[in-house]
Amino acid sequence: MAIRKPLVLTNGEIEQLQSGDTIDVQPDSYNATFTSTVIAGEPVYIDGASSVDQAQATAGGTSEVAGLAAEAVTAASTGAVIFNGTVTLTTLEWDAVAGTTGGLTAGTKYYLSDAAAGRIVDQASIPTTATRYVVELGEALDATDLLLMIRRRIKL
Secondary structure, three states: OOOOOOEEEEOOEEEEOOOOOOOOOOOEEEEEEEOOOEOOOOEEEEEEOOEEEEOOOOOOOOOOEEEEEOOOEOOOOEEEEEEEEEEEOOHHHHHHHHOOOOOOOOOOEEEEOOOOOOOEEEHHHOOOOOOOEEOEEEEEOOOOEEEEOOOOOEEO
8 A cells, every 4th residue: 555645735736745744624714703792612603794693493594503603702702613623622611502511422413402592402402393493513522522514404
């Protein structure tokens, strides 16, 4: 079996990964102004030009998840929204967002909550009421890491 170097983009050009270089595997994110005060890990939706607010699975607009807040942000302030990759938070931060104790459960899929804005739930608590939305957010790799893979919402 041959050993191969991965291809990377450098200033728009494709080249082999050079010896000593590393590949950036940080989650993909963007900055936005937060309409409400949020805590790290809260799912958000786009509510205006460059602004986001807490997502909730109760309406079409608020269930269109754009990502998770990377950190706690006060209302009218700018912060990062992670939309792809692994989101790493402390077990206490996940407990606040998911209503758990001890963080996330490895192998468990997490969804947007319909009971409270900006919260996530496991499969046992996904929305089941007509007119609600089911939005899969990702799967826990362990107690502190969520592999974020936001799926299209499904209206019940």
